[in-house]
Amino acid sequence: MISQDTLSLEILISTMKRSNLDFLKPMFPKDFGNYNILIINQTEKGQELTSKYDNIRVVNSYEKGLSKSRNLALKNTKADICLIADDDIKYVENFDNIIKNAFNTNKNFDVLTFMMSDFEGKLAKKYNLQKQHNYKSLVKANSVTIAFKNHKVIETKIKFDTNFGLGSIFEIAEEFIWLRSLYKANLKIGFIPKVIVQHPYESSGRFGGSDRVIAARAALFYKYSKRFAYLKLIRYLILMLKKQQIKPNEFVKKHRIGYNAINYYKIILQSKKE
Numbered sequence: 001m002i003s004q005d006t007l008s009l010e011i012l013i014s015t016m017k018r019s020n021l022d023f024l025k026p027m028f029p030k031d032f033g034n035y036n037i038l039i040i041n042q043t044e045k046g047q048e049l050t051s052k053y054d055n056i057r058v059v060n061s062y063e064k065g066l067s068k069s070r071n072l073a074l075k076n077t078k079a080d081i082c083l084i085a086d087d088d089i090k091y092v093e094n095f096d097n098i099i100k101n102a103f104n105t106n107k108n109f110d111v112l113t114f115m116m117s118d119f120e121g122k123l124a125k126k127y128n129l130q131k132q133h134n135y136k137s138l139v140k141a142n143s144v145t146i147a148f149k150n151h152k153v154i155e156t157k158i159k160f161d162t163n164f165g166l167g168s169i170f171e172i173a174e175e176f177i178w179l180r181s182l183y184k185a186n187l188k189i190g191f192i193p194k195v196i197v198q199h200p201y202e203s204s205g206r207f208g209g210s211d212r213v214i215a216a217r218a219a220l221f222y223k224y225s226k227r228f229a230y231l232k233l234i235r236y237l238i239l240m241l242k243k244q245q246i247k248p249n250e251f252v253k254k255h256r257i258g259y260n261a262i263n264y265y266k267i268i269l270q271s272k273k274e
Contacts, residue, residue, distance in 0.1 A: 010079030065167035170216035209245030218258035
């Protein structure tokens with residue numbers, strides 16, 4: 001096993017339309033020159049981002065969508081350990097050593113997820129998790145808390161599903177789908193109860209009744225449950241009613257949104273087979 005001192009860590013940042021590297025400054029507890037960084041910058045021709053730093057590599061992409069950005073990062077990373085990142089987060093002090101130490105003391109794990117808090121220290125969610133994830137607990141993982149052994153993930157050839165994630169047809173759950181695929185491929189995924197990153201408080205539960213979330217969840221139900229997706233959609237909408245995320249007079253409309261999303265996703269899957 002590579003020691004912590006020689007274990008290389010690269011931070012894979014997805015961003016859009018950047019003209020300079022100033023956005024990195026508030027992300028890191030020290031000067032960003034202390035970290036190896038790979039930036040995937042989705043932009044337009046003639047507006048490419050460049051780096052003059054040896055520790056910062058930039059790949060400009062002319063596609064859109066978070067999952068496409070993540071996949072391009074997977075293709076270009078060179079490190080032993082990779083950390084998934086967005087451009088609106090802030091890392092805690094010593095986060096890099098926390099990650100390296102975790103992989104050195106949990107040698108049997110291929111992927112590790114950590115914890116996230118807001119800037120006041122409030123945890124992003126209730127992390128009542130066991131040391132080893134099962135496929136259900138993977139839903140607790142925020143994308144920016146995921147670190148992984150590069151060679152183990154590359155060996156699986158598993159990519160992010162480009163139908164899901166911001167900028168895609170269905171705008172959530174890309175990290176859950178990716179992790180679940182890795183889990184199915186027999187990679188061992190662990191949980192480390194340490195905060196490595198901060199993000200402005202944003203509870204996904206507050207948006208559980210939004211049209212975009214209902215559509216994405218409906219498609220996700222079909223992805224894993226096929227014909228039972230319609231029943232799961234109804235159960236989900238009832239739950240949203242109980243949590244007051246939707247109003248009683250919105251139920252029919254929300255059901256139609258989910259129903260149409262399932263049928264649209266079925267068309268997408270069918271077109272891929274043809």
